[in-house]
Amino acid sequence: MASPASLATLGSVRTNSSTVFEVSPSPGAVRRIRIISRISFRSVGGVQRRSRSPGRVCRCLVTTDLIEEKGIPFSSESTYRGSSGSREDDADLVLKPPPKPVSKAQPNGPDPVNSALWSPDKVVHDKMLETGQEDRDKMIESLGEVLEKAEKLETAKRVKLDGKEIRGNGKSSGSSRPSRPVNTSPTRKSKMSKSIWRKGNPVANVQKVVKEIPRIEREKGQEQKGRSPVTEANKPEALPLAPLQNQMPSPSQVIPKLQVKPSVAPSAPPAPPVAKKPANLKDRKPVLIDRFASKKPVVDPIAAEALLVPTKPVKGPAPSKAKEERRKKSSAAGGVRRRLVDDADIPDEDASELDAPIPGVTGARKGRKWSKASRKAARLEAAKAAAPVKVEILEVGEEGMFTGDLAYKLAVSEADILGYLYSKGIKPDTVHTLDKDMVRMICKEYDVEVLEKDPIRVEEMAKKKELLDEEDLDMLEDRHPVITIMGHVDHGKTTLLDYIRKSKVVATEAGGITQGIGAYKVLIPVDGKAQACVFLDTPGHEAFGAMRARGARVTDITIIVVAADDGVRPQTNEAIAHAKAAGVPIIIAINKAYKEGANPERVMQELSSIGLMPEVWGGDIPMVQISALKGNNVDELLETVMLVAELQELKANPHRNAKGTVIEAGLDKSKGPTATLIVQNGTLKRGDVVVCGEAFGKVRAMFDDRGGRVDQAGPSMAVQVIGLSSVPIAGDEFEVVDSLDVARERADACAESLRVARISAKAGEGKVTLSSIASAVSAGRQSGLDKHQLNIILKVDVQVGAGLECGIGVSDFNDWEVGDIIKAFNAVTKRRTLEEASASVTAALVGAGVEL
Numbered sequence: 001m002a003s004p005a006s007l008a009t010l011g012s013v014r015t016n017s018s019t020v021f022e023v024s025p026s027p028g029a030v031r032r033i034r035i036i037s038r039i040s041f042r043s044v045g046g047v048q049r050r051s052r053s054p055g056r057v058c059r060c061l062v063t064t065d066l067i068e069e070k071g072i073p074f075s076s077e078s079t080y081r082g083s084s085g086s087r088e089d090d091a092d093l094v095l096k097p098p099p100k101p102v103s104k105a106q107p108n109g110p111d112p113v114n115s116a117l118w119s120p121d122k123v124v125h126d127k128m129l130e131t132g133q134e135d136r137d138k139m140i141e142s143l144g145e146v147l148e149k150a151e152k153l154e155t156a157k158r159v160k161l162d163g164k165e166i167r168g169n170g171k172s173s174g175s176s177r178p179s180r181p182v183n184t185s186p187t188r189k190s191k192m193s194k195s196i197w198r199k200g201n202p203v204a205n206v207q208k209v210v211k212e213i214p215r216i217e218r219e220k221g222q223e224q225k226g227r228s229p230v231t232e233a234n235k236p237e238a239l240p241l242a243p244l245q246n247q248m249p250s251p252s253q254v255i256p257k258l259q260v261k262p263s264v265a266p267s268a269p270p271a272p273p274v275a276k277k278p279a280n281l282k283d284r285k286p287v288l289i290d291r292f293a294s295k296k297p298v299v300d301p302i303a304a305e306a307l308l309v310p311t312k313p314v315k316g317p318a319p320s321k322a323k324e325e326r327r328k329k330s331s332a333a334g335g336v337r338r339r340l341v342d343d344a345d346i347p348d349e350d351a352s353e354l355d356a357p358i359p360g361v362t363g364a365r366k367g368r369k370w371s372k373a374s375r376k377a378a379r380l381e382a383a384k385a386a387a388p389v390k391v392e393i394l395e396v397g398e399e400g401m402f403t404g405d406l407a408y409k410l411a412v413s414e415a416d417i418l419g420y421l422y423s424k425g426i427k428p429d430t431v432h433t434l435d436k437d438m439v440r441m442i443c444k445e446y447d448v449e450v451l452e453k454d455p456i457r458v459e460e461m462a463k464k465k466e467l468l469d470e471e472d473l474d475m476l477e478d479r480h481p482v483i484t485i486m487g488h489v490d491h492g493k494t495t496l497l498d499y500i501r502k503s504k505v506v507a508t509e510a511g512g513i514t515q516g517i518g519a520y521k522v523l524i525p526v527d528g529k530a531q532a533c534v535f536l537d538t539p540g541h542e543a544f545g546a547m548r549a550r551g552a553r554v555t556d557i558t559i560i561v562v563a564a565d566d567g568v569r570p571q572t573n574e575a576i577a578h579a580k581a582a583g584v585p586i587i588i589a590i591n592k593a594y595k596e597g598a599n600p601e602r603v604m605q606e607l608s609s610i611g612l613m614p615e616v617w618g619g620d621i622p623m624v625q626i627s628a629l630k631g632n633n634v635d636e637l638l639e640t641v642m643l644v645a646e647l648q649e650l651k652a653n654p655h656r657n658a659k660g661t662v663i664e665a666g667l668d669k670s671k672g673p674t675a676t677l678i679v680q681n682g683t684l685k686r687g688d689v690v691v692c693g694e695a696f697g698k699v700r701a702m703f704d705d706r707g708g709r710v711d712q713a714g715p716s717m718a719v720q721v722i723g724l725s726s727v728p729i730a731g732d733e734f735e736v737v738d739s740l741d742v743a744r745e746r747a748d749a750c751a752e753s754l755r756v757a758r759i760s761a762k763a764g765e766g767k768v769t770l771s772s773i774a775s776a777v778s779a780g781r782q783s784g785l786d787k788h789q790l791n792i793i794l795k796v797d798v799q800v801g802a803g804l805e806c807g808i809g810v811s812d813f814n815d816w817e818v819g820d821i822i823k824a825f826n827a828v829t830k831r832r833t834l835e836e837a838s839a840s841v842t843a844a845l846v847g848a849g850v851e852l
């Protein structure tokens with residue numbers, strides 16, 4: 001309880017219920033006066049009523065500083081609880097004069113403060129004013145705290161939602177505490193932005209600041225003040241915090257700057273906020289605006305502008321009408337590809353041609369349609385090239401044709417031909433060989449003209465030329481026979497020749513044959529006396545007909561080998577034809593006669609059917625059944641040969657310059673151009689000047705069939721010579737002349753004559769050979785061949801000679817027909833069947849415009 005003295009010094013305040021003053025009268029110490037209960041500020045003791053509300057509640061806290069400032073001495077030990085005091089005590093307290101001021105006395109006049117204090121009404125009034133002011137401050141402060149707490153809660157929620165928890169808000173709040181009174185008036189958004197910004201989450205803050213604050217400011221500025229839009233730079237200062245900022249400037253002035261910082265772009269010109277967003281967001285983190293923005297395709301601004309640029313309006317509806325008309329026309333024509341041509345001019349029968357690509361128009365319309373058409377055309381062209389081409393004119397020889405060959409030339413199947421023959425009551429032979437009459441009949445059915453095949457150049461080549469002059473008749477001497485072995489493939493020609501060489505040549509001459517030059521000299525005992533003979537080897541494949549023809553031309557006797565287990569075959573017939581054409585005697589060697597399954601009688605019958613009647617059957621053709629492998633009856637065969645040769649009375653003039661035929665030619669690395677010559681008349685000496693077609697030269701050396709050097713070669717002798725200017729052509733005739741000048745002139749004349757002959761004879765006859773093509777091209781003649789070129793690379797080792805399984809003469813091709821070249825190519829390569837090779841190459845030639 002307060003003492004009366006203390007109460008007297010403090011003054012009295014009457015309350016309706018109790019006195020709530022707690023006074024500590026000790027000066028200098030911290031004192032506190034607390035109103036802890038309901039008080040009613042009424043007019044007490046002449047003091048003006050502060051509040052007319054009897055129930056007004058007011059809680060205030062007054063520090064002793066204020067009391068000390070007022071000069072009121074008090075002590076904490078003296079308290080007064082006046083509820084139990086009497087009115088007199090209260091009056092005494094009021095009526096008593098206040099004690100003399102201790103600390104601040106004013107001698108010249110009354111101290112306004114002290115005087116006021118000493119004025120009972122004024123003291124109470126001032127205290128009430130001070131208490132009211134403090135209450136307002138307290139209320140403002142408490143409201144600020146409440147708002148700040150609410151902001152913290154809201155911010156925490158938002159941050160949690162963003163996955164970023166904001167911690168330590170108390171610090172920031174504390175730092176901004178001085179501005180709380182200011183923040184009572186501004187918007188919550190600005191404070192939140194400030195708070196978040198200061199917590200180091202600039203991204204979220206940036207979004208809010210950029211998007212919201214300027215808009216709010218702008219709206220407020222425009223609506224309330226009616227001013228022109230503020231710039232971005234002065235927006236922060238235009239916040240509605242300004243009035244209170246003047247009173248509490250320091251913190252509030254900093255906060256708006258932090259809020260506006262991300263959105264401020266001082267150097268940027270004023271622009272709509274929408275236009276500014278991408279730049280700011282891009283500067284920060286675009287992924288927050290659009291996480292997939294980086295994955296989106298980048299649009300070329302120029303292209304986008306071009307697309308967005310509106311097209312100029314086209315005058316009139318012409319394009320659509322024309323397009324519609326074209327569509328109608330194309331639909332009527334029935335194809336997309338026909339839109340590019342004038343359909344009205346196209347007859348119906350030519351409509352199919354439009355399926356092919358249109359030259360020159362293809363490039364005008366690119367797309368799947370045209371590429372598909374191109375592919376279709378390519379397929380058709382390929383199929384056309386691969387398919388057999390029906391000939392218009394067919395040549396047929398005396399030997400007739402195979403059914404397969406005729407079917408290919410007529411572009412039909414063999415079944416069609418056989419069916420036609422059966423319908424006519426004709427049954428072809430077992431090998432399906434059609435004779436000439438059958439071929440004519442069939443070709444007439446298919447409207448193909450048939451011409452008699454020229455028995456030809458092969459036959460002409462096979463004809464034996466007369467090598468003897470009138471001067472030679474008085475100096476003729478016997479000569480060795482030249483024998484050629486011919487026959488079908490694998491019928492045993494080489495086996496027979498090998499047996500003769502081993503049994504006769506090797507046995508009689510030491511060393512045997514060391515070099516094969518396509519001619520072999522053999523000594524055959526006849527009546528106990530060895531007689532020499534020369535064998536020429538020729539390939540049996542059909543492609544080497546020309547070689548066999550040349551062989552037949554230079555030969556005196558022809559041995560035709562026929563396998564008893566296979567019978568007469570095509571090359572058998574060909575060999576027979578060549579021999580007949582050359583007028584050369586024919587001896588039939590029925591080989592493999594002792595082989596199981598062999599039927600020599602059937603062979604004899606077949607031969608007799610083609611005009612070769614066996615001697616045993618009363619004919620004039622010697623036929624010997626032998627075994628080339630075992631050597632059975634080979635001596636009998638040789639005796640027969642020599643008997644026939646003896647009957648021929650083979651003679652020549654060895655005392656004159658040599659004449660003969662080139663049977664083989666080639667190019668040797670060390671020797672240069674080489675040629676195997678068989679002397680048919682005269683004697684060839686070393687140093688002679690020879691002319692071989694277009695080649696000429698002095699014979700520098702000669703080699704016999706054993707490889708030995710020889711100085712001369714008489715009639716029926718085969719030698720290899722070196723020293724020629726070029727490689728001659730197998731089959732060319734050679735002749736010894738007096739000098740090189742003469743030889744040169746003869747060679748040039750021969751070359752020109754051959755060239756002219758090839759052009760006129762080959763090309764004029766419609767026969768296409770490499771020579772005719774080359775001659776036509778070189779001569780520049782308009783023969784229809786100068787526009788085409790056929791490139792064939794064929795690697796061979798020799799031109800013509802013995803054992804030519806792997807080689808044929810390149811030069812021979814110059815005079816060959818293309819068909820024979822194809823066959824030769826197939827024979828050498830053996831990559832595929834003859835029909836396949838012929839079909840493919842023929843198709844290529846036909847496609848190139850070459851008539852075969």
Ligand SMILES: Nc1nc2c(ncn2[C@@H]2O[C@H](COP(=O)(O)OP(=O)(O)OP(=O)(O)O)[C@@H](O)[C@H]2O)c(=O)[nH]1
Pocket residue numbers: 487488489490491492493494495496539540541591592593595626627628629630805
């Ligand atoms: N059983 C038997 N086989 C033989 C006989 N003669 C040859 N042959 C075999 O028949 C095959 C062909 O013999 P070749 O001598 O190469 O026939 P070719 O006529 O020279 O053949 P080309 O030179 O290609 O024309 C070989 O396997 C020989 O062994 C024979 O009398 N009896």
